[in-house]
Amino acid sequence: xxxxxxxxxxxxxxLCPSTVDPSLPGVDTFAYELxxxxxxAAPALARSVVSVLLRSxxxxxxxxxVLQVTGELLAAAxxxxxxxxxxxxLSWQDDEVWxxxxxxxxxxxxxxxxxxxxARREDALALLARVVDSCAGEWGHEASPGPRAGTRSxxxxxxxxxxxxxxxxxxxxxxxxxx
Numbered sequence: 112x113x114x115x116x117x118x119x120x121x122x123x124x125x126l127c128p129s130t131v132d133p134s135l136p137g138v139d140t141f142a143y144e145l146x147x148x149x150x151x152a153a154p155a156l157a158r159s160v161v162s163v164l165l166r167s168x169x170x171x172x173x174x175x176x177v178l179q180v181t182g183e184l185l186a187a188a189x190x191x192x193x194x195x196x197x198x199x200x201l202s203w204q205d206d207e208v209w210x211x212x213x214x215x216x217x218x219x220x221x222x223x224x225x226x227x228x229x230a231r232r233e234d235a236l237a238l239l240a241r242v243v244d245s246c247a248g249e250w251g252h253e254a255s256p257g258p259r260a261g262t263r264s265x266x267x268x269x270x271x272x273x274x275x276x277x278x279x280x281x282x283x284x285x286x287x288x289x290x
Contacts, residue, residue: 136168137168137169138168138169138170141164141201141203141208142202142203143202144200145160145199146196146197146198148196148197149188149192149195150189153185153188154182154183154185154186154189155182157181157182157185157199158182161177161181162174162178164201165177170208170270172270172273173208173270175276176272176273176274176277177201177208179238179242180242180250183239184199184210184212184236184264184266185197186235187235187239187264188212188213188214188262189214190235191214191228192214193214193215193216194215195214196215197213197214198212198213199211199212200212200213206270207248207267207268207269207270208268208273209266210265210266210268211264211265212263212264212265213255214261214264215260215261215262217261217262218262232252232262232264236250236252236264242276243266243267243268245276246269246272246273246275248267248269249267250264250265250266250267251264
């Protein structure tokens with residue numbers, strides 16, 4: 112047997128760890144990027160995946176707010192994205208969950224068309240604005256130059272605000288009923 116064959120068939124022990132850490136990943140490793148088709152199924156598919164990721168990283172208490180934000184950002188991106196693929200990025204930074212969506216909608220050269228399109232996107236993200244406000248977070252959208260040319264939409268939710276979402280403890284208390 113040649114040296115190459117023996118290395119491929121039985122690599123040295125230093126190349127193959129004998130133990131695998133069975134614990135779940137922590138919040139510090141919560142960083143994902145998903146490519147999704149620009150289709151009506153994208154928000155539901157992403158919410159399913161994000162739900163598993165949040166649970167895996169011990170962030171399940173923020174699940175409802177993060178899933179609502181994910182769905183709203185992707186629904187708007189599908190509406191305006193022009194059929195291009197969508198890029199969903201999720202990360203944990205400074206006790207905040209960041210959700211970013213890139214779509215292929217390029218800025219308009221005509222300022223009037225740009226202003227009308229901006230107003231339509233703002234209208235499409237009205238529920239997102241209420242959810243983010245109830246979590247005391249931030250959101251926005253802007254032109255995204257370079258290799259990811261198009262539009263970058265994002266929401267940042269503080270963990271405490273996202274955990275309180277829908278419980279009546281948040282600022283706007285979206286999702287609660289008053290009797």
